[in-house]
Amino acid sequence: MAMDRFHVGPIVVLGAGINGAAIARELALQGADVLLVDAEDLAGGTTSYSSRLIHGGLRYLEYAEISLVRESLAERDRLLRLAAEMVHPLELVIPVGNRLSGLISGAQRFFLKSGAAPKNGRGSLVVRLGLTLYDRFASGAVPSHRRITSAQFAESGLNAKKFFTAFSYFDGQLTFPEQFVLALVQDAQAAAKEQGGAFSLRTYQHVRREGETLFFSSIHPNQESAGNEVAVTPAAVINAAGPWVDAALAGLNVSSAKLIGGTKGSHLISRCPDLRKALGPRGVYAEAADGRPIFILPWNDACLIGTTDIRYDGDPAEAVADDEEIEYLIDATNAIFPDVGFTRDDVQQHYCGVRPLPAVGQGTTSSITRSHVVHRHEGTPFPLYSIIGGKLTTCRSLAEDTVQVVLPDLHQTVEHNSRERPLPAPYFGDTPADAELLPDVNIPVAHAAYGIEHLAAKTLADLVERRLMLVFDPHLSRQCLHTLGEQLATAGWLDRSQIDDEVDNYVARLQKRYGKRVS
Structure with missing residues (x-):
């Protein structure tokens, strides 16, 4: 990812899921300096566990959420x-x-x-x-x-x-939202270069606040964080941590009513x-x-x-x-x-x-709105906003709405938007047809190396679940995981003596979290 080269005052986006990445991209299109931060990996939360549909929300009509359906359909058709x-x-x-x-x-x-x-x-x-x-x-x-x-x-x-009959209609499907987030981040990098802004991504970060300053330090599971703290005085902070929005506010020592239910x-x-x-x-x-x-x-x-x-x-x-x-x-x-x-x-x-839905009282969960809100916090040491709600389909419009709230507060004008900006699939480098493949799966080893060097992959989970999408491959094997571990070790994210234990631990994670058996 791009090197950090900030002057005082980047806009910090907390949470690198689909909403945080879309917001970072929209800000980069304005020429803003942007720092996108996550406590874990890109798309490591709700984004990876959705129904993978880009849809207008047919059932939202039952709750008279006409504006949400209109917005969702417009965004569905735009993404198609x-x-x-x-x-x-x-x-x-x-x-x-x-x-x-x-x-x-x-x-x-x-x-x-x-x-x-x-x-x-x-x-x-x-x-x-x-x-x-x-x-x-x-x-x-x-x-x-x-x-x-x-x-x-x-x-x-x-x-x-x-049943006695059936009706047919069309919506959209996003096979891998995880890679959609990669595409958003790559396009944010491109937009920053076009507009002369700075963009940086930091994953596996702990954040603490002292007054008006945020301090970030590495919490990568296989590396020490001592001496790795970076201080940033943000122009604004956008809390797009999804279901962790309340936890992120607590980590910033910001008091708030419960926002997420x-x-x-x-x-x-x-x-x-x-x-x-x-x-x-x-x-x-x-x-x-x-x-x-x-x-x-x-x-x-x-x-x-x-x-x-x-x-x-x-x-x-x-x-x-x-x-x-x-x-x-x-x-x-x-x-x-x-x-x-x-x-x-x-x-x-x-x-x-x-799902990062708004906190509400009693009632059916299906009646909770799927619309999004950009919530301004009052009395904070820097402009602070929390994103409540949102879904895959409306990530772009949510980002546009967020920028239209935040930049005017910073006395900046909104001059661009992504309404007609193409979003290509993520790029994994130029790979020859006869490239070496990972054992048992039809993926070039070079894609893993590129994901580590250029797409912020730092763990086996990053590679398997969110870069190469091997978590859903029925042929994923221990041998393949070991090869990926060797790639991480070559890049310095894993000691070679740890590879076997790391593979064992990851196989156990796949069984617990996905019910997936790997031999």
């Missing part, structure tokens, strides 16, 4: 156009079991922002109305919704005892042949027995099933999919595709993250 290497259209099918169900409960949610999901699911009239509004608010970048034919329904494998969302990954065949190229958007929306998606040569939505007050880093959630998603899958006979043995992996 400007980030086409990473975001692609995905057809989704909504099966329905009756015609009238959900009219009354839907009206309660629309007008009163409350009310339980219909016991018999949302009927065809409600679904058709929602999809019609959805199409009207969109720009026409994807085909409009349609009702599938009787023959298509008969061939779909959907539960004919539960996270909910836990778990997903399953399956390569079950019968489920993949039943699903085909389309995803399914249906409802579990409790009315919660469920996605079953074709993804990365597998099927992605999610998600749960459970209030969570623990450390987001410790959130894992528990047995109850896994069985819930299995049951929901079998209710949709009963002939598949989906079981726990068909689940190859799982993952879980915490």
Whole structure:
């Protein structure tokens, strides 16, 4: 990454997930000096554990969040156009079991922002109305919704005892949000060069505050931090730490009411042949027995099933999919595709993250707004803002909104935006066709070396889960991990005597966090 070359007064962005990276990019487009900081790795939190959809939020219509749906659809269509290497259209099918169900409960949610999901699911009239509004608010970048034919329904494998028809519509899919964040960071570097600003990234950092000064020091798990402290007097601080927003404020010794009330969302990954065949190229958007929306998606040569939505007050880093959630998603899958006979043995992996939603009182988690807020803190030693909420789809518009709040406060004008700026896939260097490959996977060793040297990868998890995306490769092996460990050792991030222990520890992490077995 770029060398630190700051004068006094960079804007510090805390949190290098998709929102923090998008904010850093938007600031760099203004020529601002930007320091992007994270306590762990790029995209190491909620970003990596999402449903990987770029969508307009069809269900937000039920809660009358019309402006959020409009914004999300505009951003969906923009990303399909400007980030086409990473975001692609995905057809989704909504099966329905009756015609009238959900009219009354839907009206309660629309007008009163409350009310339980219909016991018999949302009927065809409600679904058709929602999809019609959805199409009207969109720009026409994807085909409009349609009702599938009787023959298509008969061939779909959907539960004919539960459903009588289905509707088709399109949204977008972002296969790897982790690499989308890399692309944002690389483009922030490019924008800084174009506009004459400074951009720097620091991962695995502890931050403390003394008066108006922030002190950063390394907390890399395999290196000592002594003597590595850097002092920065920020022009402003933007707290984009996601579910750790409150923890970040506490670390800065800033008193604040609780801002985040996270909910836990778990997903399953399956390569079950019968489920993949039943699903085909389309995803399914249906409802579990409790009315919660469920996605079953074709993804990365597998099927992605999610998600749960459970209030969570623990450390987001410790959130894992528990047995109850896994069985819930299995049951929901079998209710949709009963002939598949989906079981726990068909689940190859799982993952879980915490959504950074606003703290609210009692009520259903699905009713908590997915819109974002740029919260100004008063009485702080430097301008301080916390980002509440947000989602993959609206990361760019969230960043634009944030810059339009922060820069005027600093008596600076906003002269540029990223509305028409293309976002190419991340660059991993020029690699010859006959390049050496990592053992057991079809990835060049040079990509790992590039990720370490230029993309801030410092641990096995950084490489496997967020640079090379090998965490989802069924052929990932200990031998491959050992080779990656050797690359880290060559770069000085790991002692060679530690490689075997590091691989053992990482294999245990994969089993605990992802349910993934590596031999």
